[in-house]
Amino acid sequence: MHLEARNVSAELAGRRIVKAVNMHVKPGELVGLIGPNGSGKSTLLRTVYRILRPRAGQILLNTDDVWKLSARESARRTGVVVQESPHDFEFTVREIVKMGRIPHKGMLARDNQDDEEIVTQALERVQMLSFSARSYATLSGGEKQRVLVARALAQQPQLFILDEPTNHLDIQHQLELLELVHTIGITTLLTLHDLNLAAAYCQRLYVLAQGEIIAEGTPEQALTPEIIKQVFHVHAVTGRHPLTGCLQLSFVPLHATEGVC
Numbered sequence: 001m002h003l004e005a006r007n008v009s010a011e012l013a014g015r016r017i018v019k020a021v022n023m024h025v026k027p028g029e030l031v032g033l034i035g036p037n038g039s040g041k042s043t044l045l046r047t048v049y050r051i052l053r054p055r056a057g058q059i060l061l062n063t064d065d066v067w068k069l070s071a072r073e074s075a076r077r078t079g080v081v082v083q084e085s086p087h088d089f090e091f092t093v094r095e096i097v098k099m100g101r102i103p104h105k106g107m108l109a110r111d112n113q114d115d116e117e118i119v120t121q122a123l124e125r126v127q128m129l130s131f132s133a134r135s136y137a138t139l140s141g142g143e144k145q146r147v148l149v150a151r152a153l154a155q156q157p158q159l160f161i162l163d164e165p166t167n168h169l170d171i172q173h174q175l176e177l178l179e180l181v182h183t184i185g186i187t188t189l190l191t192l193h194d195l196n197l198a199a200a201y202c203q204r205l206y207v208l209a210q211g212e213i214i215a216e217g218t219p220e221q222a223l224t225p226e227i228i229k230q231v232f233h234v235h236a237v238t239g240r241h242p243l244t245g246c247l248q249l250s251f252v253p254l255h256a257t258e259g260v261c
């Protein structure tokens, strides 16, 4: 699945939050959207997964305008993991993940053996199978996040949209989640605040500042010390990870006091 945002602008409460953004994700590519708090990342993602209609521009899934698809067709193609958790209804973990199958089914169709198997595999992939019978409401923040990833996997989408998917996760589960997304090979657009994780896992990055894309390219092209200073207002020192060879960044406040270590 190829995703393209063509000249997309979006408004909230009469204020232009996303300004004429052009971006694309090639089939199978893992692309990161980074930028400071309030720069418009989630708002841009909402236009892609059909929650917020753009004020101008188009979102194309292959050649189809996402806003001309039915909600159901869009849900069949796009799996979404966002910060807004389902309200803590008394659903079990397995029931939540099974909801990922809904876009694939007719109105009165019942779950079949294939659905059960897909749900089991999705829970296994995020190591939450043993939680199947637990009430979703009783899970920790990180456990809930992994269940929501399993729900998106169960959807078998062609496009993944992930808004801060590593939020709440401990370091092991952050890395495992990004490894999973990386190896699964589905076209993915995600936001990340951790620039080192973005550099390690994303093939390309878009840097958003005040609703505009101000840099794009490989992590090396998009995460230069100059761009980081301009956008995040911190000094960055770049190097290479000794084991992976990935770009590695460390940061210092612009006006660091002595003794910061």
Ligand SMILES: Nc1ncnc2c1ncn2[C@@H]1O[C@H](COP(=O)(O)OP(=O)(O)OP(=O)(O)O)[C@@H](O)[C@H]1O
Residues within 6 Å of the ligand: 012, 013, 017, 035, 036, 037, 038, 039, 040, 041, 042, 043, 044
């Ligand atoms: N419903 C709303 N009404 C008015 N303004 C909103 C609304 N939702 C978000 N905003 C504003 O839109 C701007 C962009 O918000 P958005 O959530 O897209 O940023 P973000 O880059 O995802 O930020 P963060 O990194 O903090 O999650 C912010 O200034 C925010 O306050």
